[in-house]
Amino acid sequence: MTTILVTGAAGFIGYHLSRRLLEDGHEVVGVDNLNTYYDPALKLQRLQRLTAYEGFDFHRFALEDGDRLQALMRERDIRVVVNLAAQAGVRYSLDNPRAYIDANVVGFLNVLEACRHHGVEHLIYASSSSVYGANTQMPFSTGHNVDHPVSLYAATKKSNELMAHTYSHLYGLPVTGLRFFTVYGPWGRPDMAYYLFTQAIAQRRPIKVFNHGQMKRDFTYIDDIVEGIARLLEHRPAPNTSPLTGSAAPYKVYNIGNNKPVELGRFIEVIEQRLDIPAIRDYQPMQPGDVPETYADVDELIRDVGFRPSTSIEEGLGRFIDWYTGYHQPISVAP
Template identity: 60%
Template sequence: MEKFTGYIFVTGCAGFIGFHLSKRLLDEGFYVLGIDNINNYYDTNLKYDRLSILAKYPNFMFIKGSIENLELMESLFDQYDIDIVVNLAAQAGVRYSLTNPHVYIQSNLVGFANILECSIKHPIKHLIYASSSSVYGNNKQMPFSVTDRVDHPVSLYGATKKANELLAYSYSQVYQLPTTGLRFFTVYGPWGRPDMAYFKFSDAILNQEPIEVYNYGDMKRDFTYIDDVIESIYRLIKKGPPDKSISYYKIYNIGNNQPVQLKDFIKVIEEQLGKKAIMKLLPLQPGDVLETYADINDLVRDINYKPITSAEEGIRKFVEWYRKYHNIT
């Protein structure tokens, strides 16, 4: 088990996963250096509300800025003793990448390259970074395995995440930088992103507005509850970097390993909200895939943990938070 004396640098700390991970690390007594540019991709008030919780911890240091700012990044690595980097800063969203491609290039590629460069100039113990199930594209073999070829992502977002994995691989080989990539599968839960389907569905159902259901609801997602994601990342941090006698590079799927039909997921939301959805059934959107399903054998073997939260329990917890956050009785 790794021992740490310096900071864990969490990029995107005001984001959904970044906030939850930072809070867990702070609760466990770690020193966390967080950075976030607080962009307006979705409501910044939600980001600041997350930050206000983290700011209460004396072992938390926050920097407002962008990882694509190389000068800033170099100054942070100069100034702080950083043991581990967990890169969760990225421009999120599959559909947004169809209309705003340059934002993805800057954040997901230029920003990640800056992190890699700083990590070799100021040697760290381990770089953990967010990838995505989007790298699998329209792979037909189920469940998706980390040994599958992922050469055909169907969105720019997925392509940038695949590029992150390739960049990490090259730096791990050339500079012996220990890297671990995490392919997240449809993460949901309290403090989540308002652009995600389950969040938008809840908004619309409570306001008695129609929800847009793509591919007529006939698609499956490996919905993964946020606490399961955080427990997985936390255990990987504690486990330490990949075994260098094998490789400095590792990839894991972080998924629930139980795909749920979108129509069934909507039913769970309806049950928890106590209201029926008005559904506007639409064809499959560009960049979308029909099914995601994570093979998590490597994850279970290496950290002795398997995501356990059912869709019913996860949505119940989300709705509880949603009502409290929005003061809905």
């Protein structure tokens, strides 16, 4: 049994990971600021489910409060940290840039400092497929250049990777970065396309289909994300002696994606079929900060921990919609 700090524990991925760790017998110290980027009621309901576990200990504060984080690390003698807290969303960053610097850069610096000063044995942190920018070389490999982000959100995630590598190099901190690809599933984020589409179709409202539907995404089901993290927790990176990087830091970055891009049109069709309601499509141009396609190369994940995400969009969306209709149907589905 290990005591693991999970930041962003009331968030979508943080909730599912915390539950998995608790069921595996670990103690989980959860941190979240419960901000209002989307309805905090959903976060509170996730938390309520986690507090049913004896081994869950929750603390409400923002990672920008470095003193509070340092005190918690001292109090609980935490040796493993999974940093999932962040200001999410690409389009929101266009109008609220400071929120991303505060949460994703200042907050992450405080995490690194806390890990450095308290003997943390492994830090895993969330990066994003958005760091690949408008890269057209498919599938996206961790060996590709990621120096040209197309949103501030992506830039902060790239900054996290650089900061994490620096701390790993300077202080020998074992660090694993995870580039997530379009995560979806039950208890998911209401600002994500799959949630917005399902809600609008259920209510017989039009859905905004950006880039006139000419989009592909490597949709990754939440259980696959959690399985990847759980396996990597026990796989601390060794010092990297690759002549390509010239770095000897115990640092590694992985993609976690389904390795199978899905056209947006097919994605919408699956929702229509599961709800048995036709979508009303409102085609829109490409939005600033968006990219036309994502596609994960997961060969390193398979090689190092023997895991390949494999949940099909039909199965994963089916599970999400089953949850959605149970959670929202009394107030959301039009007659």
